[in-house]
Amino acid sequence: MSSKIWLITGASRGFGRIWAExxxxxxxxxxxxxxxxxxxxxxxxxFGDAVLPMVLDVTDPxxxxxxxxxxxxxxxxxxxxxxxxxxxxxxxxxxxxEADVHALFDTNYFGMLRVxxxxxxxxxxxxxxxxxxxxxxxxxVAMPLISFYCASKWAVEALHESLAQEVKxxxxxxxxxxxxxxxxxxxxxxxxxxxxxxxxYADLRKQISERLSSAECGDPQATAEAILKIVDAEDPPLRFxxxxxxxxxxxxxxxxxxxxxxxxxxxSNVAQGEPRKNTIASF
Numbered sequence: 001m002s003s004k005i006w007l008i009t010g011a012s013r014g015f016g017r018i019w020a021e022x023x024x025x026x027x028x029x030x031x032x033x034x035x036x037x038x039x040x041x042x043x044x045x046x047f048g049d050a051v052l053p054m055v056l057d058v059t060d061p062x063x064x065x066x067x068x069x070x071x072x073x074x075x076x077x078x079x080x081x082x083x084x085x086x087x088x089x090x091x092x093x094x095x096x097x098e099a100d101v102h103a104l105f106d107t108n109y110f111g112m113l114r115v116x117x118x119x120x121x122x123x124x125x126x127x128x129x130x131x132x133x134x135x136x137x138x139x140x141v142a143m144p145l146i147s148f149y150c151a152s153k154w155a156v157e158a159l160h161e162s163l164a165q166e167v168k169x170x171x172x173x174x175x176x177x178x179x180x181x182x183x184x185x186x187x188x189x190x191x192x193x194x195x196x197x198x199x200x201y202a203d204l205r206k207q208i209s210e211r212l213s214s215a216e217c218g219d220p221q222a223t224a225e226a227i228l229k230i231v232d233a234e235d236p237p238l239r240f241x242x243x244x245x246x247x248x249x250x251x252x253x254x255x256x257x258x259x260x261x262x263x264x265x266x267x268s269n270v271a272q273g274e275p276r277k278n279t280i281a282s283f
Contacts, residue, residue, distance in 0.1 A: 058111025091195025
């Protein structure tokens with residue numbers, strides 16, 4: 001199989017670093033981006049010209065366009081565009097400020113969108129490419145305390161589901177990567193912002209924090225082989241559950257949702273009313 005050319009955002013640490021190293025180790029080429037060049041410059045020492053370290057703050061639209069274009073021009077094409085940049089806002093819905101929520105979505109959702117929109121004309125022109133977006137198991141089943149992070153990932157899920165249908169005819173593939181809990185630096189201060197707490201939620205916050213801190217985590221290094229299999233697949237999945245925890249949670253969540261919809265089906269049917277023609281559909 002011929003080597004692939006990757007663009008990876010958030011390649012300084014965590015999954016982004018692990019997957020960049022895995023690609024480079026097997027002979028692929030990688031445009032590795034981070035907010036600070038020093039955080040990815042060491043890859044050049046290890047992998048030479050196979051890596052192009054670049055500065056990218058995904059909240060900067062002009063920089064996103066420039067970096068994607070530069071990476072494409074440098075290597076001559078892009079086979080894999082992997083959006084990995086993101087962080088978590090910790091706080092109940094009532095606790096977080098609107099400014100903090102805007103900032104979270106500016107990175108987790110709009111940052112991803114900027115990179116995708118910059119890459120799409122290039123991928124359409126070459127008639128190929130694979131866009132991978134790092135979602136989360138929390139993009140399938142939400143939980144309290146990190147509701148805004150969950151919401152950003154639900155938005156990422158919808159974006160990629162629509163995107164896959166829009167670009168299939170251009171030879172472009174789309175995959176959502178949905179990791180469970182892993183022992184990365186994602187829970188470190190570098191990847192967290194904590195909202196000011198309200199006393200009324202203190203007990204619930206303590207319960208959830210204890211549950212999260214005691215959760216069994218996967219080995220992030222073990223994900224590398226799986227991600228390489230995804231990008232090498234002739235027909236990759238739209239959604240890929242990374243780890244063992246996602247599928248059981250999804251089964252339970254969807255069984256519950258179906259049961260609720262079905263329990264209220266008669267009322268839903270009444271809400272349909274009589275069939276009408278020549279009206280604008282409302283979704």
